[in-house]
Amino acid sequence: DGGITQSPKYLFRKEGQNVTLSCEQNLNHDAMYWYRQDPGQGLRLIYYSQIVNDFQKGDIAEGYSVSREKKESFPLTVTSAQKNPTAFYLCASSPPSGGREKLFFGSGTQLSVL
């Protein structure tokens, strides 16, 4: 079945540590996205990528980094510079559509600070 796989489901970060969240899709979509979800704030865009080896910052990119070396993969690194990383992180993808198509979401990663 086609879809988006996020791992791990739960992740714990120690002070000063970088952690990487995995996102893999087999939908052959060009565009991929990372969103952060906090209670009462909806989803906010961290980074997006429209094509391999290219990505752009979203609204809240500070303290995060990404790479897009393969079409299928878009990992997100939460760096030690992100002082409030506890949140639910959602990866999404989309076919080219001029905005008509929905976003396809993974099942998310809950990141907590130890």
Place this chain on the structure above:
Amino acid sequence: AQTVTQSQPEMSVQEAETVTLSCTYDTSESDYYLFWYKQPPSRQMILVIRQEAYKQQNATENRFSVNFQKAAKSFSLKISDSQLGDAAMYFCAYRSVYNNNDMRFGAGTRLTVKP
């Protein structure tokens, strides 16, 4: 930048009754898409319904329908014959035609369904 506002943090409905969730948005664009997503306790985001701004006819999907008022920039979701499985967070979202990476979400409405 476009903003999406959901003014009802929580709503409740009796099973089999009808409930309407509100959403307003702010944009200067004339063409765009609007979405309602459902997020059940599993936290998986599920598309409920989609509306194209250039269409005057309101979208419907089984028990779900929208009231799209373009001039008022309003996009409410009506759930008829509510079921226990409808209990979830509901997010309204706006997606630009001109920059289709720019999907904006509201803060969400938590819907409780009472048996």
